[in-house]
Amino acid sequence: DVKVTQSSRYLVKRTGEKVFLECVQDMDHENMFWYRQDPGLGLRLIYFSYDVKMKEKGDIPEGYSVSREKKERFSLILESASTNQTSMYLCASSTTGGYFWNSNQPQHFGDGTRLSIL
Amino acid sequence: RKEVEQDPGPFNVPEGATVAFNCTYSNSASQSFFWYRQDCRKEPKLLMSVYSSGNEDGRFTAQLNRASQYISLLIRDSKLSDSATYLCVVKHNNNDMRFGAGTRLTVKP
Numbered sequence: 001d002v003k004v005t006q007s008s009r010y011l012v013k014r015t016g017e018k019v020f021l022e023c024v025q026d027m028d029h030e031n032m033f034w035y036r037q038d039p040g041l042g043l044r045l046i047y048f049s050y051d052v053k054m055k056e057k058g059d060i061p062e063g064y065s066v067s068r069e070k071k072e073r074f075s076l077i078l079e080s081a082s083t084n085q086t087s088m089y090l091c092a093s094s095t096t097g098g099y100f101w102n103s104n105q106p107q108h109f110g111d112g113t114r115l116s117i118l
Numbered sequence: 119r120k121e122v123e124q125d126p127g128p129f130n131v132p133e134g135a136t137v138a139f140n141c142t143y144s145n146s147a148s149q150s151f152f153w154y155r156q157d158c159r160k161e162p163k164l165l166m167s168v169y170s171s172g173n174e175d176g177r178f179t180a181q182l183n184r185a186s187q188y189i190s191l192l193i194r195d196s197k198l199s200d201s202a203t204y205l206c207v208v209k210h211n212n213n214d215m216r217f218g219a220g221t222r223l224t225v226k227p
Contacts, residue, residue, distance in 0.1 A: 042220055045214070106152050106164045109162050111161050112160075
């Protein structure tokens, strides 16, 4: 089974702090994703990465940055946390299917980090 | 307009009922389609992929209509354990996945 591990289930930080959310996957997946989930809005993509040191902006990248120094690890950084970044953050990974590229590859999610900014 | 739209719900149904969820998507270049299930305070988990010819997995049937850009999920003989939020998911060819806001289902005894 695919295992996607997020460093914290619950996190409380203060406005202005720099916050790091870590995500590790153990299946050698090429793609990794960070979402936030808010009531009534569903999952919204913040950033994704399709290879080491590669990153692409999602729908709501403002106020966030990411780092992918190793294939198995994808970090989300809140440069200066604000109260409107209080949310559930979900990391996901997927494979492109290897040599025989298969578009029908789903994403596998971590347990999520419930982040509160005070 | 959201890229993936679902029935807002919530659906409250008795055990044994048949439930149908609908979903529409706006990007005609979308390539792959999925239904995910999310339990309260848990992460989304893949329920099933949706294939062009339609597919079935036990009590669950998924249908895709590319011309209408419409996806459906049918749950027959619903169980208490089916209570969850069901997310419609559409994937573009660059591995970018878009999620609907979800439809909440509560199955009652």
